[in-house]
Amino acid sequence: MTARNLFLLPGDGIGPEAMGEVRKIIAYMNEAMNAGFVTDEGLVGGSAYDAHGAAISEGDMQKALAADAVLFGAVGGPKWDSVPYEVRPEAGLLRLRKDLQLFANLRPAICYPALASASSLKPELVEGLDILIIRELTGGVYFGEPKEIIDLGNGQKRGIDTQVYDTYEIERIAGVAFEMARTRQNRVCSMEKRNVMKSGVLWNQVVTETHKAKYSDVQLEHMLADAGGMQLVRQPKQFDVIVTDNLFGDMLSDVAAMLTGSLGMLPSASLGAPDGKTGKRKALYEPVHGSAPDIAGKGVANPIAMIASFAMCLRYSFNLVKEADDLEKAIANVLDKGIRTGDIMADGARQVGTVEMGDAILAEF
Amino acid sequence: MTARNLFLLPGDGIGPEAMGEVRKIIAYMNEAMNAGFVTDEGLVGGSAYDAHGAAISEGDMQKALAADAVLFGAVGGPKWDSVPYEVRPEAGLLRLRKDLQLFANLRPAICYPALASASSLKPELVEGLDILIIRELTGGVYFGEPKEIIDLGNGQKRGIDTQVYDTYEIERIAGVAFEMARTRQNRVCSMEKRNVMKSGVLWNQVVTETHKAKYSDVQLEHMLADAGGMQLVRQPKQFDVIVTDNLFGDMLSDVAAMLTGSLGMLPSASLGAPDGKTGKRKALYEPVHGSAPDIAGKGVANPIAMIASFAMCLRYSFNLVKEADDLEKAIANVLDKGIRTGDIMADGARQVGTVEMGDAILAEF
Ligand SMILES: CC(C)[C@H](C(=O)O)[C@@H](O)C(=O)O
């Protein structure tokens, strides 16, 4: 069997602790299932800045490019709040997304039954919630040029960012959304602000044309992004797959994540295009939560989002579908048993730390 | 007494019905309180397009510029979904905002006690909620140039929008937020994406400097806009005043509006700078809800947001503070009595139409 190469970038804050629990699962799969994972590890974010003066070193970028999949923890923290813009912790993540051409960000917003009551929404609105947000990740205002601050003199400065989308970028992300919808409830809702943005007008057109040309079996709806944010709060279960641009996707997926009451639980996958020859996609997997510097190093962080991100990795990068299902089921079982980290603690549950939570999931796996 | 000039732009959909109820209140105030309102009326949005081929005519723009305040209903509807971009219904509203230089959009997100149970959030999270979102309204990606779709050939197009903020634009909106906070709980939370946008970096700097220079008595917090969206859903009562840019403000104020369970209830005010000589501000008042074409003309629309917008007009354009308070109280009383339009109907309440709701509020006023 060829080796399965994983490159681990634990990052800052609670990233390393959460990654530690994934490392245990990898070791177990190698031993018990002969999975053949080979891991290497690097630095990203503040920890990379401290070591190399950059948010990720060239050497680690090369390793990320060469790996079958990258597992990413979290970046940032008050320690690096005033480092120069170009080397801020987030720059490492943004460079990985851009250089690996990870244009498709998959963010499931799933409400675990055991946690429905933890949502700030009424339980009946979120029980059984299962939305997949497909966010475009390498375009839009994140990367468009010009992106600068100009000194206009007279004490005035001008901050400029540019939102740019080309037809092919919209086409390929729409394609991912329609393909994913076919494996689910077969419904896509596309969100933009075509009433104020020209990129929104183009987005709307290209999604409509892609649908007509290749995916007319899928049900397609269009919604203005502001109305979409409202509808997510009002009646989230109306959605199956949502496809949207980089910035709206950032906002909307965070709102959706919060609806589930399980921010510490939600994984994400960022995928590139399939290679013409091998069919392999570059990929990076990361929890939706941040680096939570306030609880870092205390052994209390919830490792579930990181472990669930690894489950997505098993599914999308290695086609280990059964193993992915089993790992997700192990997470659900542990929750059903009332084992909880502090962030999702509830009456009558048993509170555990990061390591115990990882052990409990491994025991169910 | 000098006349108080109001220019009414009812617009499309339920706009005219809702405006009808405000007209009754104006007539009453003229008669019973000798308020001296002089009203004129024009067309905006789809109805203006049908009449003049433009989303607002030059004549009506002149009247809007000359008036003490503009009352705006709502624009848009499926009928005009495919009119050219330049004359789409929203263009009328955007032109009013830009030409009247209404840079400060005030969007209160208030949860009426009688409606707390209508929120999709748990009642304890929204009872007593009182947030004021201050959205910058004449800058950012809404108006920056270039804003265009370029044909690149090869079947490829490029959609471009530009987010631009100058120091003075951020300074003046921050000033409004700090001033407003002083009349409330004295807390401002500024939201941007400084981790990916240069305009966000500048926004953060200028808000910080403005605070230091003139408003250090106000408590200031900074939050990334995506985290802000999350926190609005998680624990909305943590906020007092939120200040943010045009696009984030559009998204976040809609999410906040939905939290209250009272979208049909929420007003907004859009204000210009005080005139150097007279101290008067140009101003436009509009409900947060849209034109709701599905229920237009049926006499069932909720006129409360439009009436509450008129209350803001009394307060901010004419300094009729007591009258504004009384009108807001009249709305709350009617709700307490269990009188409801269909959109906010509840068990045991009495369902009424648009006109009856207007009458009930007038009777309490
Ligand atoms: C860390 C930050 C740059 C990032 C983003 O804005 O994309 C984060 O918010 C996310 O959603 O992955």
Ligand SMILES: CC(C)[C@H](C(=O)O)[C@@H](O)C(=O)O
């Ligand atoms: C109608 C539309 C142009 C407008 C906006 O995007 O500003 C609306 O959504 C609003 O929030 O007032």
